[in-house]
Amino acid sequence: SANNIKSHYMKIKLTNNSTRFVDSDGTLRQGAAATPANAAAAVANLTSGGTLKLTDNPTAQQILDIRDALYNTYKNYSDANMPSIVIDLSDTTITSIPENAFWPAIDSGSQCEAISSVKLPTTVTSIGKNAFAYCSNMTSITGYTQVTSLGDGAFEFCSSLTSFTI
Secondary structure, eight states, X not given: OHHHHHHXXXXXXXXXXXXXXXXTTSOEESSOOOOGGGGGGGGGGOTTOEEEEEOSOOOHHHHHHHHHHHHHHHTTOOGGGXXXXXXXXXXXXXXXXXXXXXXXXXXXXXXXXXXEEEEOOTTOOEEXXXXXXXXXXXXXXXXXTTOOEEOTTTTTTOTTOOOOOO
16 A cells, blocks of 8 residues: 555655655655665765755664664775765654664764754654764754753764754
């Protein structure tokens, strides 16, 4: 049914307001459909920066897949060449950001430096342990007005983030 199809596809909106989809081979295309599991493949197409906007609700695992794609794509970039990526979840209705959501914890020094900003939906009530740890270039996070639970180290070593008020 149409409802089942919608729950298995993820639409991604890029900064220039064009809607794109990731197809089954991981290629970013306009007008093609994608499973949520392939949404992380769009990260490789943001090599000069941009916004990764999710308009359908990702599962916790899909958020972790995007995190891993960010880390694996940009781990060898120098600071001078690091793109500026905005993660925009503001059109979703997720209620929690999972533990280690954007901290790839692959090794003790791993970071997700490409993330410059995060836009959360107002429906988020919980941010998990180490969710944004080591996102050292993240300067802002918005939309978290309903957060009542903040995990240990959620913003640890976010040296560019100047404030987070609950």
